[in-house]
Amino acid sequence: MTTAPAPTTAPVPVVPDLSPASPAPRRPLLDWRIRFGVLSLIWGFSFLFIKVGNEAFAPLYVTLGRMLCGTAVLFAVLAVKRERLPRGGRVWGHLAVSAFLLNALPFSLFAYAELTIPSTLAGICNAASPLWAMLLAVVVVSDDRPTRQRVAGLGVGFIGVLIVLGAWQGFSGQDPLGTVLALVASASYAVGWSHVRRTLVGTGASHLSMSGTQLLLGTVQLAVVAPVFARTPHSFPALPLLSVLALGALGTGVAFLIQYGLVEEVGPTTAMMVTYFVPVIATAAGVAILGEHLSWNTPVGALVVLVGAALTQSGGRGPRRERRAVVKGRATIKG
Numbered sequence: 212m213t214t215a216p217a218p219t220t221a222p223v224p225v226v227p228d229l230s231p232a233s234p235a236p237r238r239p240l241l242d243w244r245i246r247f248g249v250l251s252l253i254w255g256f257s258f259l260f261i262k263v264g265n266e267a268f269a270p271l272y273v274t275l276g277r278m279l280c281g282t283a284v285l286f287a288v289l290a291v292k293r294e295r296l297p298r299g300g301r302v303w304g305h306l307a308v309s310a311f312l313l314n315a316l317p318f319s320l321f322a323y324a325e326l327t328i329p330s331t332l333a334g335i336c337n338a339a340s341p342l343w344a345m346l347l348a349v350v351v352v353s354d355d356r357p358t359r360q361r362v363a364g365l366g367v368g369f370i371g372v373l374i375v376l377g378a379w380q381g382f383s384g385q386d387p388l389g390t391v392l393a394l395v396a397s398a399s400y401a402v403g404w405s406h407v408r409r410t411l412v413g414t415g416a417s418h419l420s421m422s423g424t425q426l427l428l429g430t431v432q433l434a435v436v437a438p439v440f441a442r443t444p445h446s447f448p449a450l451p452l453l454s455v456l457a458l459g460a461l462g463t464g465v466a467f468l469i470q471y472g473l474v475e476e477v478g479p480t481t482a483m484m485v486t487y488f489v490p491v492i493a494t495a496a497g498v499a500i501l502g503e504h505l506s507w508n509t510p511v512g513a514l515v516v517l518v519g520a521a522l523t524q525s526g527g528r529g530p531r532r533e534r535r536a537v538v539k540g541r542a543t544i545k546g
Contacts, residue, residue, distance in 0.1 A: 243476050250469045251485050253461050255492020258330035258337070259500060260458035261322050267451035269441035270322030273458070275433040277318060280459025281467070282430050285423035288468065296424050297416035303428070305410040306421065310429030312403030314463075319433070320396035327389035329503040334493025335375055335513045336393035338486065341520040342368040343401035351405070361523045368519025374512030418471060426463070487517050 264273040289296075297303070325333050345365045372394070376385050414421065437443075470485070490513050497503040 243473055246469050246473060247485060250466055250473065251488035251492055253466045253469075254485065254489045255334065256496050257458055257462040258321070258325065258334045258493045259496045260454040260462065261333070262325050262330040262497075262501060263454035264451050264458060265322060265325055267446070267448045268444050268455065269437075270326065271319055271433065271437040271441040272444055273322045273455055274315070274318040275430065275437045276455040277459040277463055278314060278426055278430040278433055280456055281463025282423065282426040284460055284464025285419065285426060285467065289419055289423050292419065294417055294420050296420050297414060299414075302411070302414050302416070303424070305406070306425045307428045307432075309403055309407055309411065310425045310427075311432060312399050312406060314426060314429035315432045315436075317396035317399040317403075320392045320399070324389040324392035324396065327386035328393065329497055330501060331494040331497035331503050331505060331509060332375070332385065332390065333393045334490045334497070335509070335516060336372075336390065337397050337493075338490040338513070338516050338520060339368065339372060339394060340397045340400045341486070341523045342372075342516070343398040344404060345523040347401050347405055364519045364522025366519070367522060368516050371512045371515030371517075371519055374508050374515055376512070377506070377508050422467060487521065490517070 261273060264276070268276070297306070321333055321337070324336075342365055345361055345368075349362065349365070376390060411421070473485075494505065494510065494513065498505050
């Protein structure tokens, strides 16, 4: 499901304005390590929630419910803090594009993918986002040119993807369409992040108002599309409904607030490490709770993917440049 980058890839919550005029943040009640673990669990279980939600609702309505609940959480916090929404048609236009690339499109693609692939595989495909971001940096002119080590990480990561899919046996046992949808969803995060970096830095609006507006626009997009392309639900079984509510309120609402706090307290580099725990938790949840089958190549390939993703994050911008980006940036929400 952020300016401060999550592994050079998908956006993370908006980073606070750390200028001297900003008041010192209050000390959180829970240690950041506990919140880091909670965030990993929430995002790791999101793929399980999608799978269960698909049992009763069309994928577009799973996504619509997810975004509606996430928007409600952020707007509740906005109301408590009495913050205004960003102004200007240009900003809203760019936020609408971000909402499509970072929320409406990838959320929907993951939901459709999980009709035919296990939640474990979807979680692993999600971890490929840093690889897509690095590929985008190689192909497109970027202000953050990749080093040899990061390019090597790109190669290692895609070898890991091939291992996960069992390329040596003709991708047997995996649904090609579902897998492609999940990989395109992870690529959408990378494209959306690039758009955010180029168009939404320095708007002057708060992280919360920007992200709340983005989710609102994404919800509107889904509300228009879902009734046209999907069957409207006529019944609401308890377990799938609770899964969608948890997916939105926790995975898209509360998780954003947690990660924003982590970025503020320990910095984006540490906060983004949650990316490497999500596929592990998604795999464990899928196997233990949903009883999904796990071949040897899935965890081995996932480990290779994570090693490649980690390499793409090394040797990039130095601490001073990263600090300036944190101070200046305004971001959006992925989860």
